[in-house]
Amino acid sequence: MAKAAVLHRYGEPLSIEELDLASPKRGEVKVKMKAAGLCHSDWHVVQGQLPLPLPIVLGHEGAGIVEEVGEGVTSVKQGDHVVLNWVPSCGTCSYCRTGRPDLCEEAARLMATGTLPDGTTRFSLHGKPVYQFLTAGAFSEYTIVPEQAAIPIRRDVPFELAALISCSVMTGVGAAIHTAQVRPGSTVAVIGAGGVGFNIIQGAALAGAKQIIAVDIVEEKLAMTKTFGATHTVNAREDDAVSAVLDLTDGIGVDYAFEAIGRPETMADAYNMTRKAGTTVIVGIAAPHEAVEINAFSLPSQSKALTGSWLGQGNPPIDYPKLLDLYAAGKLKLEPLISAVYSLDQINDGFAALKSGQNIRGIIRFEE
Ligand SMILES: NC(=O)c1ccc[n+]([C@@H]2O[C@H](COP(=O)([O-])OP(=O)(O)OC[C@H]3O[C@@H](n4cnc5c(N)ncnc54)[C@H](O)[C@@H]3O)[C@@H](O)[C@H]2O)c1
Numbered sequence: 001m002a003k004a005a006v007l008h009r010y011g012e013p014l015s016i017e018e019l020d021l022a023s024p025k026r027g028e029v030k031v032k033m034k035a036a037g038l039c040h041s042d043w044h045v046v047q048g049q050l051p052l053p054l055p056i057v058l059g060h061e062g063a064g065i066v067e068e069v070g071e072g073v074t075s076v077k078q079g080d081h082v083v084l085n086w087v088p089s090c091g092t093c094s095y096c097r098t099g100r101p102d103l104c105e106e107a108a109r110l111m112a113t114g115t116l117p118d119g120t121t122r123f124s125l126h127g128k129p130v131y132q133f134l135t136a137g138a139f140s141e142y143t144i145v146p147e148q149a150a151i152p153i154r155r156d157v158p159f160e161l162a163a164l165i166s167c168s169v170m171t172g173v174g175a176a177i178h179t180a181q182v183r184p185g186s187t188v189a190v191i192g193a194g195g196v197g198f199n200i201i202q203g204a205a206l207a208g209a210k211q212i213i214a215v216d217i218v219e220e221k222l223a224m225t226k227t228f229g230a231t232h233t234v235n236a237r238e239d240d241a242v243s244a245v246l247d248l249t250d251g252i253g254v255d256y257a258f259e260a261i262g263r264p265e266t267m268a269d270a271y272n273m274t275r276k277a278g279t280t281v282i283v284g285i286a287a288p289h290e291a292v293e294i295n296a297f298s299l300p301s302q303s304k305a306l307t308g309s310w311l312g313q314g315n316p317p318i319d320y321p322k323l324l325d326l327y328a329a330g331k332l333k334l335e336p337l338i339s340a341v342y343s344l345d346q347i348n349d350g351f352a353a354l355k356s357g358q359n360i361r362g363i364i365r366f367e368e
């Protein structure tokens with residue numbers, strides 16, 4: 001049995017249920033969850049913007065302890081501390097073989113099916129399957145994931161901080177460092193200062209950007225971005241974000257602009273505040289039917305690079321431990337990213353806070 005937060009119908013609160021949990025099969029790992037972050041991607045699912053099979057256990061940003069391993073598992077053992085990798089790459093598809101495990105075809109398939117690789121799930125309720133978001137299903141006391149989804153980590157980092165590495169830190173820092181490859185002395189704008197946006201800001205600062213402009217609509221969070229390396233802030237409720245960023249860059253625009261909200265309008269804003277030959281990186285996730293409007297003539301005449309970034313173009317077995325080492329070396333801030341801690345029972349309060357934009361990151365702490 002495992003107590004978990006289950007989404008039964010889009011738009012409804014999650015319900016806390018005691019689910020049946022099978023044993024780990026070959027190549028699978030049972031994890032006792034210790035902490036799980038509330039990411040806007042989970043919220044997109046709740047709202048029906050990312051259609052998935054229901055009922056489902058959401059949560060994909062998590063850390064815990066290996067409780068049991070299935071046959072053939074070699075990379076982790078009972079008692080290891082692990083961070084969940086929500087893109088458990090297969091190692092054999094064309095993307096994996098060409099160094100892009102973030103775009104693994106098998107992991108993309110599992111996102112759509114809400115299952116483990118064999119097409120089934122280990123959670124069930126009254127004999128019917130309960131699906132697992134991104135194979136993780138992290139909003140549960142226990143979960144069972146593919147071996148590739150449980151990345152062993154150093155033991156000296158508290159679980160709540162380690163959990164953040166799983167999505168917001170990897171996604172944000174990776175978007176700046178891997179995807180945009182922000183150069184020292186460059187100029188950056190980040191639209192959306194949430195869990196992901198704060199990490200794009202600290203990633204750009206780590207890369208040596210000289211000007212980092214944070215754009216959001218919540219003044220308290222904008223003020224906090226300064227401690228993560230932002231040099232300027234723009235409140236998009238008060239000012240037009242594109243004009244404000246152009247004003248701050250002598251009318252030229254920034255070298256790199258990032259969108260970290262998931263709205264087509266702000267994606268176009270990110271493009272429009274990028275200078276000629278600069279780079280626009282879309283990190284926010286919009287619904288599959290939505291489209292972004294971009295001036296067609298500008299595409300050749302301004303020659304900007306427009307790209308996306310998934311999991312910060314990361315390779316979790318290598319990058320999660322590296323990011324934790326950067327934290328231990330005092331080069332990444334993790335503690336101040338957590339602005340509220342909830343119990344699993346309080347998860348709907350956490351999502352209400354996420355919806356209102358008040359948290360940087362809210363995190364679930366599982367009871368002992
Ligand atoms: N590409 C990936 O791999 C990946 C990974 C994780 C999350 N995401 C996506 O990134 C996005 C951000 O996720 P998050 O967890 O940081 O979300 P979040 O809710 O923590 O942050 C979103 C921020 O946007 C701000 N905002 C909302 N409307 C705005 C507006 N009109 N103008 C300016 N700011 C506005 C909010 O105040 C909030 O601070 C989501 O779409 C999420 O699904 C993508």
Ligand SMILES: [Zn+2]
Binds near residue numbers: 039041042167168
């Ligand atoms: Zn996420």
Ligand SMILES: [Zn+2]
Binds near residue numbers: 091097103106
């Ligand atoms: Zn693959």
